[in-house]
Amino acid sequence: MIAALFPDRTAEALLIHLSGQESEAAAHEKDCLAAIFGAKLGWHGCKDALGALLQGNKGTGLLAQIFTASADTRLRAVLFLAALVGVFLIVFGGGFAESTFLTAVGWFRDQPVPFSHQHHVGSLGIDCRYCHSGVETSDRATFPPTHTCMTCHSQIWTGAPILAPVRQSMLTGKPIEWNRVSAVPDYVYFNHSIHIDRGVPCVTCHGRIDQMPLTARAKPFQMQWCLDCHRDPAPHLRPPEQVTRMDWSDWERDPEAHKDYGALMVQAYGIEPAKLIQCNTCHR
Numbered sequence: 697m698i699a700a701l702f703p704d705r706t707a708e709a710l711l712i713h714l715s716g717q718e719s720e721a722a723a724h725e726k727d728c729l730a731a732i733f734g735a736k737l738g739w740h741g742c743k744d745a746l747g748a749l750l751q752g753n754k755g756t757g758l759l760a761q762i763f764t765a766s767a768d769t770r771l772r773a774v775l776f777l778a779a780l781v782g783v784f785l786i787v788f789g790g791g792f793a794e795s796t797f798l799t800a801v802g803w804f805r806d807q808p809v810p811f812s813h814q815h816h817v818g819s820l821g822i823d824c825r826y827c828h829s830g831v832e833t834s835d836r837a838t839f840p841p842t843h844t845c846m847t848c849h850s851q852i853w854t855g856a857p858i859l860a861p862v863r864q865s866m867l868t869g870k871p872i873e874w875n876r877v878s879a880v881p882d883y884v885y886f887n888h889s890i891h892i893d894r895g896v897p898c899v900t901c902h903g904r905i906d907q908m909p910l911t912a913r914a915k916p917f918q919m920q921w922c923l924d925c926h927r928d929p930a931p932h933l934r935p936p937e938q939v940t941r942m943d944w945s946d947w948e949r950d951p952e953a954h955k956d957y958g959a960l961m962v963q964a965y966g967i968e969p970a971k972l973i974q975c976n977t978c979h980r
Contacts, residue, residue: 799916805875808861810910817942818906824898824940835887839874842866877911878902885980894965895936899944900925906942926972930958 796802816822825831830838842865849859865872878901880886891901898905903914915921925932931951934944947954961967971977 793918794916799918800913801916802912802914804910804912805877807875807911808872809859812909813905813911814907814909824905831888832892833889835889837888839872842872877913878915878917880917884978886978892939893936894929894967895933895939895961896925897934897939897941897944899942900932904942922978923973926977927969929967929969929972930962933958933961 792798816827817824827840827844828837829840829844830836842862845862846866849862853859861872864870901915901917905911905914934941934947934957962969
């Protein structure tokens with residue numbers, strides 16, 4: 697312990713420093729150093745001897761040569777700053793992780809065509825699967841191909857300037873480059889079809905898309921958010937044939953009337969929550 701505190705024959709140097717001094721304080725320090733470096737004391741004795749040295753150092757300035765007068769102040773300042781940084785990281789870091797700046801919840805993204813789900817889904821009643829045809833069979837929902845848009849818009853709004861990118865895409869055969877709004881990180885494996893097949897409705901992840909004139913992200917898509925559902929999937933399950941239904945307020949108003957459905961579906965599908973929260977379920 698002492699060798700770690702005072703390496704490279706520091707003890708001898710300290711004793712040499714005191715050897716030419718005959719003051720009472722110097723004699724006291726020499727006794728303390730001799731006790732410390734004499735290898736005769738255990739840890740507690742060493743600690744007591746160091747304490748005596750600190751208390752007795754009144755006249756020689758020995759410790760002042762080891763530690764500057766401002767050392768204590770600097771140490772306190774470093775500890776204070778470390779505590780301040782810790783508090784800042786906890787408060788700011790935790791708040792930042794949940795902020796919409798990071799999760800992008802409620803944020804809109806620029807699109808080549810300002811498509812309105814409110815108009816197409818809410819007003820016209822077009823089923824999600826008409827445009828997103830891969831939701832039931834693919835791991836991705838997929839974007840609609842241009843000819844899906846032109847099925848209607850070759851007959852209506854044929855000259856609308858706002859639809860010029862759609863017509864150009866049809867003429868050139870180059871797909872429209874939509875900007876994805878809802879997405880998980882690249883290192884996360886997500887299968888869209890299995891969620892649809894088990895009865896997780898669109899609104900669970902995408903919100904009330906039928907009320908969005910421009911599409912915004914509705915959920916944070918963070919790990920904790922996904923795990924909350926994986927730990928207890930039953931309350932989130934609905935009849936698979938109704939997954940594109942937007943309004944589930946009747947289920948929410950009277951949960952007792954439907955409380956057994958989810959548990960029965962978990963049993964029927966063989967869903968095991970303990971496996972759903974294993975790392976390799978989403979990280980492959």
